[in-house]
Amino acid sequence: MKNRDYAGKLAELENSFIEYADRFLTAQPLFNRNIILKREHSLRVRRECTEIAGSLDISDHDRFITEVAGLFHDVGRFEQYTKYRTFVDLKSEDHGQLGIAVLKELNFLDGFDATDAAQILTAIGCHNRRTIPEEEVSGRELLMSKVVRDADKLDIMNVVLDYYRHPETNDTVTLDLENSPAISGAIIRSVRRCESVAMRDLRTVTDFKIAQLGWVYDLNFPRSFQIYLKRGYHHELLKYLPENPEVSDIFGIIDRYIVEKAGVQ
Ligand SMILES: [Fe+2]
Known part of the structure; x- marks a missing residue:
């Protein structure tokens, strides 16, 4: 694939992602706020991945795969919040694993070869673990997982600071x-x-x-x-x-x- 094709494919996946997230919107604004929070966070994390992966000596293809993993890293959040009304994994379930299940079920990764799809799923499964299990994850997968984790943290810093700036808005951010x-x-x-x-x-x-x-x-x-x-x-x-x-x-x-x-x- 050429660079232009990667950009086109990413735009397509972003649209599918937004469409998926928006299916969880309801008639309740307070509920919707949390769906939108995670939808926008995911889109920004994808951009943070572009920035970090762009500083590394990796191929355009690997950069693209990393961005896809960034886009979908929190795809499990929508079901999690709908089902349990919390983002606390300990009070609900592991949203990384939930995201893997969602991606498989919705065939979002159709068209990716098996190695690329496996790398994306590994990065998603690792993004919310306290540390990456380095005995199980290595090479390109490890590098991608690290990029997604950094990208996620950089954006969450701002989400949480925004909550401190406006504490009346949303206490799901500080985990109750x-x-x-x-x-x-x-x-x-x-x-x-x-x-x-x-x-x-x-x-x-x-x-x-x-x-x-x-x-x-x-x-x-x-x-x-x-x-x-x-x-x-x-x-x-x-x-x-x-x-x-x-x-x-x-x-x-x-x-x-x-x-x-x-x-x-
Ligand atoms: Fe997450």
Whole structure:
């Protein structure tokens, strides 16, 4: 396929995706808000994938496959929300696996050869795991999975910050956690040790914000760090955290980490 054909195929898949997502719209605006949130997020993640994959030394074909995986990474969210009225996997089901089932059922990947389809499904299945199981996933699949995870995090940073900017709007974003300034010890320790935080350790919205600072430990590519830094996500997040020495200390660790990984002098 030529570049132009990849662009055409992507546009076609985007239309099918939008059509699929819109089937979940109802007469209830509050419900629809969450469907639209995930629909728009998916479209933006696809664009983030274009940007990150564009910085890597991979073929046009692999770049295209990565973008398709980005577009469909959250395709399970619509059924999940419709069925359970939550985006919390622990309270419903694994939305990565649900997405794989949806893609297979709807034949969205007809026309892809078996290897490409398998890579897309692997990237979707891995995108919401705490870490990628590197004993099972390697080579191109691993690279694509990493791009999708970075792209997802970069966009979710903005979705969540938008919620902090307008807290009255949508509490599904912070996973229904208790709205308290308290930070749990386990969360502080993980972030200090440069480890990402387990979802099940989160107790409060402030825990979630600290954990969110720690998402940078999961980013993989210099371009992802450069985008993060350019958007100044961590600086904005800091505005919504309590002012105390513990938070300043963690912020310093995170800031140094991002600057170093972005390769900025
Ligand atoms: Fe997701």
